[in-house]
Amino acid sequence: MNVNKRQEYRTLFKQNVERRLFVDKIVRLIVISCVMIAIIPLGSILVEVFKNGLAAISIEFLTEVPGSIGSGEGGIGPAIQGTLIVIGMASMIGVPIGVLSGIFLSEFGDNRLAKSVRFFNDVFMEFPSILLGIFAFLVIVLVLGHFSVWAGAFALALIMFPIVARTTEESLKMVPVTYREAGMALGLRHWVVTVRIVLAAAKNGMVTGVLLSVARIGGETAPLIMTILGSSLFFSNFDTPMDALPLRIWRLSLLPYDSAQMQGWGAALVLILIILAINIGVRTLVLNKDDTYRFGKMIKEKIGGIK
């Protein structure tokens, strides 16, 4: 290419600068408007829930059993307790299974078995939750002969583990192969490399996946109708019906009384706050970046101090 030609190309590239800047502005505008469009419904739901829900909240509302229908008395104590219990139990079943499946898919996932597991896992993730509720109803409620907390936790765990498995797999795959190689070169066994090096590096993504699944099951209503049914009493044992916030919100919102509807808004607000609290809590406790260090050090010092 000769000098003249180069000069010609230079002028060519300098053309249309104004038009390109204009296009840049337009694109930026479109992107920002799309974000606004996405945020508006989300924001207005939050505003609405806070506006209507705050009025309902009191100590009595948070701690007491529901009063008589339409009286506007009593609270959602059993529902809060039930939600925490059922989320906790579902996580205890769903998270380990999900994490282990994710590890299998990512680290040993290069065969036909893993490919079919991955496929069914993806299909499973899209299942309507009521189907899983019906499944839990058939295999636990009908077999035992009564509604039970176990069935509810089982149904929610079924919703949870495909999400956890998928996010775990994706976060593990993000860990550069060079760390695995460095670990292998040190003469470490495959599982030691996976657990101590790869999992540690993938922690952020995995925790995000778990939190996502907790938020998802926290709001599930349909499978709970089929399994824990709902109740007006505090938890007594695992073989009886139990209340949960989504069930309570659903029941309250069906009632024709203003006081009940207000309590429904209050319950919705409480549910949002619980999910938010779990998110913030887990993130500050577990997540890394620089924080792992600070936090890990803090714990080590605490333990050292106790000894």
Add this chain to the structure above:
Amino acid sequence: MATKPDTIETQISSTKDIPTVEDKFKMIAENVTISYGDKPAVKDVTIKFKEKSVTALIGPSGCGKTTFLRCLNRMHDMTKNAKVEGKVMIDGIDLYSKEIDPIYHRRKVGMVFQKPNPFPTMSIFDNVTAGLRLNGVRDKKILNEIVEDTLKMAYLWDEVKDDLKKPAVELSGGQQQRLCIARALAIQPEVLLMDEPASALDPIATQKIEETITELKKEFTIIIVTHNMQQAVRVSDYTGFMYLGDLIEFRETKKLFTDPKNELTAKYVQGQFG
């Protein structure tokens, strides 16, 4: 493209400068062929590595030197499609025999990679001791001793001795690479494989790593892959020149660079291609 010589075999065996039978060999690679799928990347390479010496592998990009280096540690086990044929002996035991669990060999053979890869979630101390801790060594006294010893060997101790608890990723690139050398040395290997350890480093860090290599030679058998011919001259005792998967010439470094037997080698070391 230069024509490939058809007399590689004779050239290597007729060269008197290669290590002789009386020398003690730490590692021997015999007729090693490595292919990815159907495509061979290393073809029938035979090299003997003398104990407590530095052997450099040079050659243009894509000539198979890194591929060859990785087979000395069975790192190809993790690569799908990679197939290794031939024999790799370390202390007389075939690394690729079915009864051998590669992890015992990997503990004998340390490896330093092209790009520094300290474990991101660990501190400097934890990185150096990773190979020991994760293999069950818990004794704090031993760990402390090894950390100081290996970091000194890697010329990093003075720079980090007060910040051993700092995350390793906060170190500079050159420091990270020296940390990786210390990490590889911590498992007390007998052989050290280095894959272009200085390619991402500035001249000062490079010089420090070369000093490290010269120092380590007293105790370890070192095999280093490098793009940098001056580096090969500075640090190595023996040099192998590879081209398109073939080992073209393997001799004492000085002789390979001053009096290459093969035309291709001569062209390469004079900078006429590559």
